[in-house]
Amino acid sequence: MFEQLGLIGCGLMGGSFALALKRAGLVKRVVGYSKSPSTTERARQMGVIDIEAPSALLAVSGADIVLIAVPVSATEATFKAIKHLVTPSMLIMDVGSTKRDVIDAGRRGLREHIGSFVPAHPIAGKELSGVEHADPDLYAGKQIILTPIERTFTVQLQKAVDVWTALGCRVLKMSPEQHDAAFAAVSHLPHLIAFALMNGITSQPQGQDYLSLAGPGFRDFTRIAAGDPKIWRDIMISNREELLAQSKVFQRTLQAMELMISSGNGDALEGLIEQASNTRANWTMATKLNK
Amino acid sequence: MFEQLGLIGCGLMGGSFALALKRAGLVKRVVGYSKSPSTTERARQMGVIDIEAPSALLAVSGADIVLIAVPVSATEATFKAIKHLVTPSMLIMDVGSTKRDVIDAGRRGLREHIGSFVPAHPIAGKELSGVEHADPDLYAGKQIILTPIERTFTVQLQKAVDVWTALGCRVLKMSPEQHDAAFAAVSHLPHLIAFALMNGITSQPQGQDYLSLAGPGFRDFTRIAAGDPKIWRDIMISNREELLAQSKVFQRTLQAMELMISSGNGDALEGLIEQASNTRANWTMATKLNK
Incomplete structure (x- = not known):
């Protein structure tokens, strides 16, 4: 389904998504970046990612699907860092627990590329964070909320629905509000x-x-x-x-x-x-x- | 250890106590009373109690240990109902979640017999109530709080400590306040x-x-x-x-x-x-x- 996942933030949420996508045969390779180089290295050693990227921008280079799994307050800086390599055929999602602020960050950070971004909130988690707790079953059977805006590309929205559905999730759409x-x-x-x-x-x-x-x-x-x-x-x-x-x-x-x-x-x-x-x-x- | 348990209230808490006492070989027979005759009958059919008593007073007759496992608001009426057959050699306990009001009810309801009463609160329970959920393991490994007052007989307090300890509980003593x-x-x-x-x-x-x-x-x-x-x-x-x-x-x-x-x-x-x-x-x- 996808050639390359660009994973920004290789913690529990991001790592679990990469593992689930790989196990389902939905992606050929995963290029990952984390703020902490030791996390990125650990993720590669564990097989969560295939290639370590030295920056968020390089994690996005060549990707057709991008997952941003960083704390909500780091979202805008991440969008700004990757903006120059975002293309209309790229699906970008986040996993944040709040959506209006993430969309505002997207408008400011992605600007004319906002259409590629499908805001997503998986209702899943664990008390234990970190890539060492990444689990390919974390999302199976869980709800995923997508909160598209007017400028969201329908093609990317449909791809987002398809990928979460393929991971065994129940996908709901609603407004960010x-x-x-x-x-x-x-x-x-x-x-x-x-x-x-x-x-x-x-x-x-x-x-x-x-x-x-x-x-x-x-x-x-x-x-x-x-x-x-x-x-x-x-x-x-x-x-x-x-x-x-x-x-x-x-x-x-x-x-x-x-x-x-x-x-x-x-x-x-x-x-x-x-x-x-x-x-x-x-x-x-x-x-x-x-x- | 005991000849006869008088059980007043054959629900989850009372029924579990009777089953635990029986399994541990700590009582020869259990005489039970519940406000609802169908509950009492069910408790006998399940082997939680051996004999159905037609009143709280008759459940106490001949008992050397009495457990009152009724809603807190029914405690005073229960004490009044059994008062005439309470003896100094009898251990009476409750299982209520509040203790000052139960002790006040004891002073009013038991009067000169208050020394036989050892207020008890087992930190155990289930979301499901009723004798059908009675479980001999409900109290094992749990904490039991005893809140004796000045007039509590030391002999009954010691018996209370011994019986809960024998059921695998951790017994703590503190003031009702x-x-x-x-x-x-x-x-x-x-x-x-x-x-x-x-x-x-x-x-x-x-x-x-x-x-x-x-x-x-x-x-x-x-x-x-x-x-x-x-x-x-x-x-x-x-x-x-x-x-x-x-x-x-x-x-x-x-x-x-x-x-x-x-x-x-x-x-x-x-x-x-x-x-x-x-x-x-x-x-x-x-x-x-x-x-």
Whole structure:
């Protein structure tokens, strides 16, 4: 399907994409670049990439598909670095968790080449980052959100749909605005809450004692609090408007429940808990298998 | 070790205790009572109990160990119902998630017999309630908190320590106040937050669309939102002071992070996320194996 993947950022997300593409026979060779030369070397030793490129620009040279898998805040500089070798027949994608800011970076960084860029967000990941955790099965059965804009070339959009579908993903298309609002609600806010909960506990004199007593509910609830600080800092600041709006809705709901608790209004409280409990009990994660 | 267990409440928690005691050879027979006769009958058919009692009082008759495994709000009525057959040589325990209110219920309901009561909170559970999910391994390797008061008989406290230890549990003793503050922080508040998050999302016109996009982080974060409404209503109202105090600490921490996000103070935000992430990465759930 493709001759050459130019991979910029050979970490967990990028490395897993390269491995999946290779295993599916969808690419002949992978040319990779990472900011850290030792990561690029490691990726080659592991067979994630075939050739080490000394720059982002050279990773793109000769590629017909490019994946940018760098922290969101490095996206614009990456676009600027590769711009001179981007062609209309090239498919460029990212894997960022926010989309409006990545598209803005694309307009500024790629300019007249923006049509080749198909913004993508795979709903997949691991707590462990780095190329050593790259996994050809990371994306299989997962959802991929594509957020094309008016100037996106239809030919590249179709290629993006085809390549993720070939990797076993369920592909959804929506506007960047819809994407950012939805993920503020179901991903960015839960992370912010989990970070705040951990810090709220450890700010108390007996915080460590409290933590030593926590059980399996706490373990699952706070798993996402172990997320990567640089990545989450970027996501939260990039999507600040939607995130803060969702946090307001959450705090209003929390405060309404607090009022029922403080006034001892058990029936109203039970009604709200039941609503939440039923919603959660009836929810299942969308995957390829239950679409 | 014991002749007869009087089990009041033959659900998940009570049924699992009876099965564990039997398997360990620590009790000769189990006499059980549940509010619903069909539950009691089911428990007997499953071999969780040996004899069905028609009342809580008759379940206690002849018992040397009694476990009260009913919703927290039913504790006082249960104590009153059994009071006339409580003897100083009897060990009475509960399994409630809050302890000060259960002790208050004990003072009012058991009066001069309060010394036989050893308040207990096993840090164990399942999302699925009911005797059909009773499991002799539910408590193995888990923590049990005992919160004796001044009038607790030392002999019954020692028996409580011995029986849970014999079931493979790690037994901790603390004051009811310490217990309720700690579990407000690491259990009751996370549940309240999870309920509020779910309701905040579904209160929005596009809430269902948002939910359909949620991934594995959301799945784990909201698992506890499927909790039983009656049980959680009771816990939150019983422990309202500590819960609301913990919720204040949390909201202050959340709002401090929001301020960094809205002002674009990425370095300060990253510092706080890193603190939370390190705390969580270094935390492990206490079990018998890593004590």
